[in-house]
Amino acid sequence: MSPATPPTTTITDSTLFQVSSSDNFIPEDQTASRDNDNQCNRALTAILAAEDGFPEPPSDQPQWLELARNVFEVQPQRISNEACGGGLRWQIFPFNAGYDYKDSKYHCPEQPPSPLVKHSALSLTAVPSRI
Numbered sequence: 001m002s003p004a005t006p007p008t009t010t011i012t013d014s015t016l017f018q019v020s021s022s023d024n025f026i027p028e029d030q031t032a033s034r035d036n037d038n039q040c041n042r043a044l045t046a047i048l049a050a051e052d053g054f055p056e057p058p059s060d061q062p063q064w065l066e067l068a069r070n071v072f073e074v075q076p077q078r079i080s081n082e083a084c085g086g087g088l089r090w091q092i093f094p095f096n097a098g099y100d101y102k103d104s105k106y107h108c109p110e111q112p113p114s115p116l117v118k119h120s121a122l123s124l125t126a127v128p129s130r131i
Contacts, residue, residue: 008055015049016057018042023062024070026092033096036075036088043071 020027025042026034048054050064057063062070080089080102090101 012055012057015042015045016061019062019067022070023067024074025067032093035091035096035098036078037090039071039092040075040088043068046071 018025018027025039046064046067050068054064075088078088078092079086084102087102089099091097091099093099
């Protein structure tokens with residue numbers, strides 16, 4: 001019987017499986033179907049890993065803050081000013097069902113911005129504090 005895989009290895013491997021060659025949590029096999037909130041949730045996982053001192057990925061892999069930064073650098077380019085005062089659509093691509101939905105849990109102006117958006121280690125000045 002082989003020894004059990006340490007939990008940190010399993011979590012790291014599972015998270016890194018979703019990274020992609022662009023290091024932004026849009027895997028090549030899911031490019032057409034990936035949505036903004038799933039991408040953001042994975043970036044928040046990376047921020048939490050960095051903040052809580054979770055072991056960094058192997059040196060040949062992108063590190064936690066780099067992964068989160070990559071997501072939060074591309075998502076502002078997708079902000080739509082149509083309806084709800086602006087924000088991210090649920091889906092990235094217009095051919096996906098749900099493209100007309102806005103993801104208010106992250107970006108609706110009626111809700112204050114998440115404090116994670118202002119994470120100092122990420123220098124996310126490109127992300128507006130209010131959309």
